Amino acid sequence: MSRPLAGPRLARVLAIVPYVCANPDTTVTELAERFRVPRSEIERDLALLPMCGLPPYTADRLIDVWVDDEGYVDIRLAEYFERPLRLTPAEGVALLAAARALLAVPGADPTGPLGTAVAKLEATVGVSGRIAVDVGSAPLLGALRDAVAAGERLELDYHSYARDELTTRRVDPTRVFHVLGAWYLDAFCHRAGAGRRFRVDRILAVRPTGETVPAAPPGPAPASAPSGAGVLTDLVYEPRAGDRRVELRLAPEAAWVADDLPLDARVDEADGSVRVTLAVSGDAFLERLLLRLGPAAEILGPPEVTELRRSAAARLLERYTR
Amino acid sequence: MSERLERLINLTATLLDTRRPLTLDELADRLEPGYPEELASRRRQFERDKETLRELGIPITVGPVDSLGGEIGYRILPDDYYLPDPGLDPAERAALHLAVTGVETGGVEPLDALRKLGGAEGEGAGEAVATFALPAHLDLCFDAVARRCALGFAYRGEARRLEPHGLLHRFGHWYVVGHDPDRDAIRAFRVDRIESVPTVGEADGFTVPVGTTPADYLASDPVTFGADAPVRARVLVAAERAPLVVGALGDVAVEETRADGAVVVGLDVVNIDAFRSFVLDLLDHAEVLEPPHLRADVVAWLRAQAEVAT
Numbered sequence: 001m002s003r004p005l006a007g008p009r010l011a012r013v014l015a016i017v018p019y020v021c022a023n024p025d026t027t028v029t030e031l032a033e034r035f036r037v038p039r040s041e042i043e044r045d046l047a048l049l050p051m052c053g054l055p056p057y058t059a060d061r062l063i064d065v066w067v068d069d070e071g072y073v074d075i076r077l078a079e080y081f082e083r084p085l086r087l088t089p090a091e092g093v094a095l096l097a098a099a100r101a102l103l104a105v106p107g108a109d110p111t112g113p114l115g116t117a118v119a120k121l122e123a124t125v126g127v128s129g130r131i132a133v134d135v136g137s138a139p140l141l142g143a144l145r146d147a148v149a150a151g152e153r154l155e156l157d158y159h160s161y162a163r164d165e166l167t168t169r170r171v172d173p174t175r176v177f178h179v180l181g182a183w184y185l186d187a188f189c190h191r192a193g194a195g196r197r198f199r200v201d202r203i204l205a206v207r208p209t210g211e212t213v214p215a216a217p218p219g220p221a222p223a224s225a226p227s228g229a230g231v232l233t234d235l236v237y238e239p240r241a242g243d244r245r246v247e248l249r250l251a252p253e254a255a256w257v258a259d260d261l262p263l264d265a266r267v268d269e270a271d272g273s274v275r276v277t278l279a280v281s282g283d284a285f286l287e288r289l290l291l292r293l294g295p296a297a298e299i300l301g302p303p304e305v306t307e308l309r310r311s312a313a314a315r316l317l318e319r320y321t322r
Numbered sequence: 323m324s325e326r327l328e329r330l331i332n333l334t335a336t337l338l339d340t341r342r343p344l345t346l347d348e349l350a351d352r353l354e355p356g357y358p359e360e361l362a363s364r365r366r367q368f369e370r371d372k373e374t375l376r377e378l379g380i381p382i383t384v385g386p387v388d389s390l391g392g393e394i395g396y397r398i399l400p401d402d403y404y405l406p407d408p409g410l411d412p413a414e415r416a417a418l419h420l421a422v423t424g425v426e427t428g429g430v431e432p433l434d435a436l437r438k439l440g441g442a443e444g445e446g447a448g449e450a451v452a453t454f455a456l457p458a459h460l461d462l463c464f465d466a467v468a469r470r471c472a473l474g475f476a477y478r479g480e481a482r483r484l485e486p487h488g489l490l491h492r493f494g495h496w497y498v499v500g501h502d503p504d505r506d507a508i509r510a511f512r513v514d515r516i517e518s519v520p521t522v523g524e525a526d527g528f529t530v531p532v533g534t535t536p537a538d539y540l541a542s543d544p545v546t547f548g549a550d551a552p553v554r555a556r557v558l559v560a561a562e563r564a565p566l567v568v569g570a571l572g573d574v575a576v577e578e579t580r581a582d583g584a585v586v587v588g589l590d591v592v593n594i595d596a597f598r599s600f601v602l603d604l605l606d607h608a609e610v611l612e613p614p615h616l617r618a619d620v621v622a623w624l625r626a627q628a629e630v631a632t
Contacts, residue, residue, distance in 0.1 A: 006327050011378050013331060015437045022440075034441030036433075048324060052331040054339055055352035080338045083404040084438045088379035089465035091435035094456055097491065098425035098432050099418060101452050114421060117414035124408040126468040130488035132536035135452060139569060159566060164605060166562070178452035181494020204565050253478075256515070284605065291602045294623055313627035316602070319609045320621050 012037070013045050017063075017081040020073050027071040046073065053077065092125050100133035105178070106141050135178050138200040144185050148173045153211040154187075157204040164284035166204070167191070172213040176200070188213075239264075239279030246286065247300040250274045254296035261289075275300070287312040325355045326371075333371055334380060338403055343387050343395025372396075405438060416444030426450040454491070457514035462522060463489060463498040470530065472523035473498070475516045484509065485528040488536035499536055501528070555591045556611045560584050563607040586611065598623060 012035055019034070020026050028046070032039045046065050053062035064076040087095070099118045103110055122128045147154050155170050171187035174195075178184070183200035239262050250257055252272030265277040280286045290297055290309040299305050332353055337344070346368055350357045357364040372382055381402045387395040410418070418439070422432035424447035436442055459475075466473050466486050473484045487500040496513040559567045561583030568576055571587055578586040591597040598620055601608050610617045 006330060007374050007377055009327055010330050010334075010374070011434065012437065013327075014334070014378075015441070019440050031441075034443070035437060036442055048328060048331075051328055052335065054332075054335055055354075057354050078335075080335050083407070084440075085403060086379060086405045087435050087438060088431075089461035089468070090429075090456075091379070091431045091438070092468070093461055093464035093489070094427050094429060094431035095418065095422065095435040097454060097456065098427055099421040101425045101454060101491070102421045105451065112417065113411075113413040114417035117408075117410055117418050120408040120410060120414070121418075124406050127464070127488075129535045130467050130530075131464075132488065132490040134490065134492040136493075159563075175449075177450065179494075180453060180455060181492070201569060202566065287605060288603050291605075291624070291627065292599045294627060309627055310629075312605070313624045316606050317621065317624045317628055319606060320617070320624075 009045070011085075012041075013049070014081060014085055016042070016045060017049070017075055017078050018084045020075045021078065021082045024074065026073050028067060028073060029071055031073065043067075049075070049078075054080075087125065092121075092127075093131070096121060096125075096127070096131050097133060100131055101135055101178075104133050104135045107145070136181070136183060136201070138183050138203075140203050140206050141176065141183055141200055143206050144173055144200060144203075145176050147206075147208075148176055151213045153209045153213050155207040155209055156198070158198060159202040159204060160282075161199070161202060162282035162285040164282070170209060171196070171198075239281070243279045243281055244286075245277055246280055246302070246305050247275070247277050249298040249300055250276060250293070251296040251298075254293055257293065283308065291316070329353060329355045329357075330371055330374060334375065334398065337382065337396060337398040338400065340397050343383070343385050343397045345387055345393050345395045349396070408439070410439060412443055415440055419444050419446045423447040424449075424451050426453040427456050428454075429456060431456075455494075455514075457496055459516050459520055460489070460496055460513050462520050463496075463513060466520070466522050467498075469525040470528055471525055472503075472527045474521040474523075475511075476518040477511055477516055479517070482509075482511070484511065487530050489513075490536040552590055552592045553613055553616070555589045555597060555613065555616050557587050557589065557601060558584060558609045558611055559587060559604065560607040563604055567604070567608075591616065594619060 016031060016035065019031070028039055028042050031042045035042070046067060049063045049065045051062070055061070060077070063078045063081075066074040066076075068074075096118065099114055099121075102108060103114055103118060109115065119128070122131065144154075146152075153170060153172050155168060157166060157168050159166055169189050169191035171185075171189050173185055173187045175186040176183065177186075185198045185200055185203070187196060187198065188194070189196040245264060249269075250273060255268075255272060255274045258266055258274045258276050261276065261278045263276050263278050265275075267275040269275060286305070286308060290299070290305075291312060299309065333349070336349065336352065344352075346357075346365070349368070350364060357367055375382060380398060382396050383399050383402070384394060384396055387393040415436075418436060419442045422436055433442075463473065463486060465471070467488055470485075473486055475482060475484075483503055484498065485501040485503060486498050488498075490497050490499060490510075497510045498513055499508070499510045501507075502509040556577060564583060564585045567587060568585060571589070575587040575589065576585050577588045580586075589597065589600075594616065597616065601610055601620055602623075610620050
């Protein structure tokens with residue numbers, strides 16, 4: 001039988017004692033809910049404590065735990081554990097990042113309980129006003145969130161980044177969420193006849209259709225938001241088997257780009273460069289990538305990609321030479 | 323297993339309660355359940371216990387037992403252990419629970435933090451509305467901000483120093499911002515691009531200028547993060563892409579709107595590479611107008627790629 005590790009259980013015990021000391025009317029059931037473990041785990045923790053204390057472990061030096069018939073818990077003789085343990089930097093930054101992010105979502109109330117909780121925590125940790133989270137404020141976010149909540153069908157003007165084209169489509173919005181710097185809309189797209197994921201900052205306009213969405217949206221929404229997407233690619237593109245594959249060698253100073261691309265294969269070379277095979281959804285995406293990387297990307301194949309880069313550069317140059 | 327847990331609890335209690343550092347021999351004499359008699363395995367088990375406590379954020383101070391400085395002892399300083407009471411009420415704890423369940427950070431840390439603050443209050447959020455990455459070294463940077471410690475690290479192959487004033491998250495990345503003593507200027511560094519484990523200097527190693535917040539560094543877009551001499555650039559954006567660019571930069575960036583719907587936007591550029599990427603990302607829908615050296619940079623960049631022999 002596998003038993004929990006000592007570390008997590010110790011952390012829980014060291015959190016339960018100060019909570020019970022500060023809240024004398026606590027029950028075993030409440031502790032189980034609050035610390036997200038079964039009642040039996042709390043009972044094991046409470047059974048362990050009376051064996052703990054200070055040398056020489058006489059009755060007056062051991063922690064005194066009393067659980068009455070109704071499950072009320074009382075803990076005495078544990079003065080040294082009556083206050084909780086400090087947050088580690090990793091815990092502090094994770095908690096404040098999450099709270100600050102939620103406060104930054106348009107529509108959040110900075111004067112509500114979350115706002116005051118953040119202010120108190122930051123003061124306690126010594127970082128008042130020193131953590132800032134910006135989740136962006138796409139102007140259409142509010143309208144999209146309202147449409148999801150009300151189940152409204154919308155018409156969107158959308159800029160497809162990969163193909164660099166504008167389209168208009170009717171959608172049934174299902175979810176609006178933020179991942180690593182960008183807002184996304186999941187919706188059933190009537191133009192595609194399937195679930196699609198849109199980047200909110202590429203939606204140019206939203207118009208109500210006056211129609212409401214049937215209770216169950218027709219068709220499955222994409223899976224929950226994956227993580228790991230970066231600035232160059234995004235969650236909108238999911239590579240398909242038929243999409244073009246391109247092989248590049250990225251110079252060491254551009255190797256980080258590989259982390260942000262939808263890769264089929266990746267080989268890290270000894271000199272710090274990276275050889276990648278990536279899936280490409282549209283020429284516009286590839287043009288942008290190659291033009292931005294410039295000499296830091298060597299095209300290994302297929303050969304027509306070299307011509308694609310050359311002609312894209314020439315086309316942009318015309319703006320500067322006419 | 324539960325013997326070890328008992329010993330860990332007793333070790334923590336004893337080290338917290340003591341007024342002076344205790345040697346390993348003293349701890350072995352007093353603690354129950356005790357450490358092994360054999361010295362090497364005693365030392366090994368004690369080191370393992372110390373490591374477990376350290377991972378939980380319980381710092382053990384090591385120092386001489388007396389002023390003669392002969393023997394080394396251990397204790398936990400109360401100020402290092404106890405969380406100053408932030409005074410959260412139930413509604414605030416419930417709001418924090420909502421935050422850590424509504425924002426996915428890919429680790430268990432926020433829930434651990436919540437436990438120390440009194441556990442999970444309320445129902446929490448059913449579904450994440452936002453997902454964040456917490457890169458390596460972010461915790462070190464956070465600690466340095468909190469205690470005002472100077473940082474040293476490798477960045478783009480160069481040794482850099484920073485007096486960190488704050489952390490900010492923007493465009494999906496964490497930046498540590500502050501004063502660079504070598505360049506005597508404000509700088510922002512992407513935390514996930516830091517190439518070495520940062521060195522952390524003494525606490526209270528610098529003062530943060532009054533009235534500055536990380537939001538001051540959020541004024542504009544990523545082209546403002548960088549080390550190049552600041553210069554005002556003007557970019558012509560064609561009508562068909564104007565709404566996207568204005569949406570991203572804000573109305574304040576618009577310097578001119580032309581009859582055909584094209585706009586001229588102004589940017590304060592301190593990172594020429596990022597600026598060039600911003601312009602090229604718009605393909606043939608954009609053109610750098612000014613200043614001449616930035617226009618020339620884009621032209622030279624494109625020409626090098628247009629004139630490649632095929």
